Amino acid sequence: MDLKEFKEVWKKEQNELISRIDINEKKIGELEFEKSKNEFDKYINTSIMGRNFALIYFMISILLASQLFNDELYSIPALIGGFAMLFSFFQHLPLKKPNYSLMTIIELQRTINSFRIHTLKYSKFDTGIVILWLLSIIPVLLKLSFKISILSNFYSLIIYSLIGVIAIIIIIKYLPFDVYKKWDLELKNAEKQLNEVRKFEAE
Structure with missing residues (x-):
């Protein structure tokens, strides 16, 4: 094999090597994109589902409040909790999958x-609204289901308030927005991994 033939073979092998490297780099980028996409997709789906449930919780509050419409002591807190959920729904309305x-890295x-x-x-x-909603509908549910009038009895109200405060403290202390x-x-x-891939592609 003369020098010219050797150079051509070497050049061909070099081009094939570069091509293989490019393909591998592209595959790495695609795998990283897919991994990040799947991670994000899981959370955006959960958030959208939570947003939609907020609308359902609002309707539950309206339904419960309507059953005790003439008893403002129960219906007004239920309405407040319901509209808090509606507020949460509109807060998260911009979320879209x-x-x-069509997306780049x-x-x-x-x-x-x-x-x-x-x-x-x-x-x-979100956490505050969930706590408010629960505190607002529990008395209504107890009154409708078991005829227990927590808010109508002073001692029951004190006990319920204490339990509510303890529950809030426990939630804030042991579940401080960990999710x-x-x-x-x-x-x-x-994001960091995607950025590394983007920098790698730019080199």
């Missing part, structure tokens, strides 16, 4: 980042 097939990064900001912004509201923090950490890692 993206079309991943950068666009997925931006979408994840926007979701993280949204989730952290409203996490405290949201976990989501934020995992999505932050997904």
Whole structure:
């Protein structure tokens, strides 16, 4: 084999090697995109489902309040809890499942980042609204189901208030928005991995 033939063979092998490297890099990028997409998809679906349930909880509150409409001591708190849920529904109304097939890595990064900001912004509201809703409908349910008038009896009201305060303290102490923090950490890692792939592709 003369020098010219050797150079051609070497060049051909080099081009094939570069091509294989490009294909592998592309596959790595696609796998990382898919992994991050699946991670994000899990949380956006959960959030959208939670938002839709807030609307159902609102309707439950309206239904329960209507059954005790003439008893303002029970119906007004139930309405307040219900409208708090409606407020939560509208807070999360902008959440939409993206079309991943049209997204680039950068666009997925931006979408994840926007979701993280949204989730952290409203996490405290969500927890407070859930607590308020539960406290507002439990007396109504007890009155309708078991004829127990917690709010109509001073001593029962004191006991219920104490139990409510203890429950709130326990929830805040032992469940301090851990779910949201976990989501934020995992999505932050997904963003970081996507950024590494994007930098790698840019080199």
